[in-house]
Each structure stands twice: as C-alpha cells, then as structure tokens.
Amino acid sequence: MRDDLYSGTGQDPARDAGHTNAPPRVGFFTDTSVCIGCKACEVACKEWNAIPEDGLTLTGMSYDNTGGLGASTWRHVAFVEQPTPSGRTMLPLVEPDRAAGGPAEATGMRWLMSSDVCKHCTHAACLDVCPTGSLFRTEFGTVVVQEDICNGCGVCVPACPYGVIEQRPTDGRAFKCTMCYDRLGAGQEPACAKACPTESIQFGPLDELRERAALRVEQLHDAGVTEARLYGHEPDNGVGGDGAFFLLLDEPEVYGLPPDPVVTTRDLPAMWRHAGIAALSLAGSAALSFVLPALTRRKARR
C-alpha cells in the first residue's frame, strides 16, 4: 500500500500535505463533563461564520431542536436525557449527599450535554475522496472546504465516518466546520471556544490538549466519576486520531458518535484491486462468450 497517496498518513498531517513551515497542529478538546448546554458555541459559530438558519422546526425530542451537525450547523449541542436509577447527574460539581436527595432524583433522569463538531481527522476520508481538491489540509493540520471549488458532487458526505459534512439543499455544495481558519490565521482562537463560558471547549496545540485531557480524566476517576472516558484522543485510532476529541460520560453512541470510526479510504487499495480483477473477469467472460459458441459449432460440424 502506498502511504503517500493519502492525505496525512503520519501524525503530522500539515507537513504530510506539504506545508513545510507548519505551526504546531491545533485542535479542540471538548470536556462534556462541564458543558451546561447553553449553546453559546452554536450561536457564536453561526454568527462568526455567517451560517444560515437551519429552519424553525421542532424535533419533538429532548430540548435539542438542532438535531445534529450539518451544512448549517458546525457546532451542535446534544441534550441527552437519560433515565437513571438514581437520577443523578454524575458530576463532581455536585456534592454527593446533595445530589442524592436533590431535585434530579424526583424525575429519575440525568442530563448529558455535549458540544459536537467536525473531528478534523488526521486521516480525513472527506479530503481523500474529494475529486476537485476543494477540501484541503491547512497549515494548522485542520480540514477546510473551499466554497468556490466545491462542485456539489456530494461524495464527501457519505465518506465521513462521523456524519459531519453535508450538502446545503438550496446550494448543493458541501459545508462544515473550518475551525475558524480565518481566526486561526489572525492568531485568535475559534469563535466557539472563545464563547464557551465553562471552558468545556478548549482550543490549543493538540499535544498540549491531549495531556490536559489525560489529567482531567484522572481527576474525574479519582472523584468517583468512573464512567468518564476520552473519545478520539488516541493517535492510532481508525482515523489516525481526531483533531477534535472529547471527554464523555457514557458510550459514544449515546451522544450520536460512532463507537469505532475508520477512515473509509483505508481499504481503497483493496477496493481498486478487486475492481481491477472484476474488470478483467468481465473482459474474460466476454471473450469466453465468443470462444464457447465457436467451439461448440466446430464440434457440431465434426
């Protein structure tokens, strides 16, 4: 398998993509244990990037009327309403005695809130499959769509193992989070991280964020929050590590995240090989179809 065919096969995607003087790779660490579901990130993202509205319909589930990431939602806050035996929202912010007898128990529900975003994968399937070069790797190691080059073929949409990128119905072109490429260029942090009041969304050099995340998990485990876990932080996961990773308090699928995403182009050499063999067998069986009748006719004549 030729590794250099792919965008970013190593751990330094910006340099792999040809940025020789790339700054350190940056990313998001979203600590959902302190998310309060205020949606400031969603709003800040919309405002800064001038994203159109999603429509004013109610989803009829939870208090989340955005539903998920899409062409016009680059940050999405999930509201997970879970029936639990104790009804306790297991956060260290709440003292155990108070939580046990608190108002949460009366409803028997716990709330998990989590701000989702494009993962800016180290091995990005959307970027690999884009036929126009519209999707590109920035010097910061992030993945961005160029609006003027995207031709609306839509192949990046099903390629994304996280279901992030989407075509805008009115336009046909694909849109997603740019990690505020314009702000990064000006030395600023992305709008969502800037607006987050609880530091649930942390922005910075990816290495630093991974260290910080490891400390935070340890801290939560020590505080008895055993269900705290990191998601997308491993540099050797199915997508080569996420540029945006998370601290979750339940299984990833509960938040609408895939439990084991794999970059789809990983199997591409095998796919091309099988397509080649299939093409040859098509040609072979066609040839056979001309040879067989000729042979049987000759036999019949004898």
Added chain:
Amino acid sequence: MTPDTSRTPAAGPDSYYGRPVIKAPSWSAQDIAGYFFLGGLAGAGSVLAAGAQLTGRTTTATALKVSSLTAVGLSAAALIHDLGRPSRFPNMLRVFKPTSPMSMGSWLLSAYGPAAGAAALCAASGRLPKAGAAATTAAALLGPALATYTAVLAADTAVPAWHGVHRELPYLFAASATGAASGMALAVGPLHENAPARCAAALAALADVAALRAVERRLDTVAVTYQEGRAGTLMRAARALTAAGAAGAVLFGHRSRAAAAGAGLALLAGSACTRFGVFAAGIASAEDPAHTVGPQREAVARRTAHSK
C-alpha cells in the same frame, strides 16, 4: 417541567434519539443509481461490441456501439444533473487523484466517452474504418473499468451496506453490467449473431447469483438492508428478471426473435433493478444507526478480546 417521555424517543444506549450516526448520501437514486446502471451498460457493451466486430457480427457490433454511446451520454447527463449546475462539472478535472474514485471516474469517463462516440459514429456512418477500429479497441479496453469503478465509488464511503462489501461489490457490478450488455445485444442483434450474447447472459446470471450471495454472507446483520423494504423488492425483482432473462436467452434466444428481445429486455431490467437495489440498500443502512453502531461495537469487542 418534566418532558413527556411517552411520546419522545428515549435517548437510548444505542444512538442519539434513534438518529443516524452517519449522513446518507443526498444523491438522487435516479441520477446516481441510473449512472451506475448506464455506465455498466456502456462499458460492458463496448467489450461485446469489440468481440462482435472481431467475429464479423457487424449488425450487433454497430447496434452495441450506438447503445454504448447513448448510455454513456445519458450517464454523463445524470452525473451533471446531480451536481445541480453544468458549470460545476469542469471542477471534476481540476486534479488527478487516485484516492478519489469520483476523480478517477471523471477522468475515465472523459477518456471513454470520446472513444465510444468515435466508435459509434464510424460504425453508423461506415466511414474511417481504421479510426473506428482504434476507437472500438480503446472503448473495449476502458469499458470494463467504467463498469466496475462505480462499485469503488459506492464502497469508498462509511455507508455500512456498501463499505462492508467493498471486496464483493465490484464483482456484482461486473456481473450486472455484463447482464445489461448481453441483454442489449439480444434485444438489438439479429438471431444468427446472438450466440455470444446468450452465453454472456448465462455467465452473467451465474456470476450475479454468486456475487450477491457473497455480499449477503459478508454483511451478516446488515444484509437485511438488501432483503427488506424498497431494496428488498428491487433485489428480488432483479433476481427474478435476471434468471428469467438468462433462461429465456439460453432456451429460446436462438429460435425466436421475440423471445430473444424479451429475454434481452428482462436482463436489462434485472441489471437496472440490481443497481437501484444496491443504492436503496445503502441509503437504508445509512439511515438506521443500528447498522453503523452494531458492526463497530463488534469490531471494538473483537479488538478487546484479542488484546486480552
């Protein structure tokens, strides 16, 4: 305020309120499944046309060249229609990118299209026979790739019913393309020239059954997306039409013009149903989060068991 949990789906352990984990392609079935079918018909048709040309079956050869040109023209139109604006198509040829099946396909289409066009025009007009022969050869060499690359286009996605069978799908597409082209040859060629088409129809039907069985075995629980709903109906119709077409071609294809034409049309319809069925199965698998989460959970479980 307590939410009315009786009417809202619970945020269960399997997915976020039952919402899909990945995004289903927003491609219209008519455009993209149609593109799959027409590309297969054109590509495999060029191969049969070259064979017919070589063995002196000139009527069939000319008819197949014209059908391939028509099919590739329509498939390009379908692709451009899916982009929304024709002015967006040239961006497809901005880069040459082997990691993008769509890019490879666009280049393939822009090489195959003119070859198929020249082959058809030379054959229909009877002029420039040497150029016609060269174009026929070029189209026949590119045709098989055109027929199978679309399987990679579908499989190189996170869509469970497509990616899960990335090894098997090219063979299913090759078989389906051969079925369509042999069907076209039976429908348009004279009786005394259709022996190879009958043989190809039989081979295609056998390969189709084998490839589909391999697909369903590989997919395990996701295989239901090929068996239920719209995809199930289409795949059952495809199986029946292909079997009936191949049987009709082998048993009666050399005796009656009407039988040959009927068998040919059944094979064409069978191939179209296969492509639309595969497309529908993909959409169904992307829309149900269980098909994304289930196999991935198993993969995690396998890995944990392995590392222990």
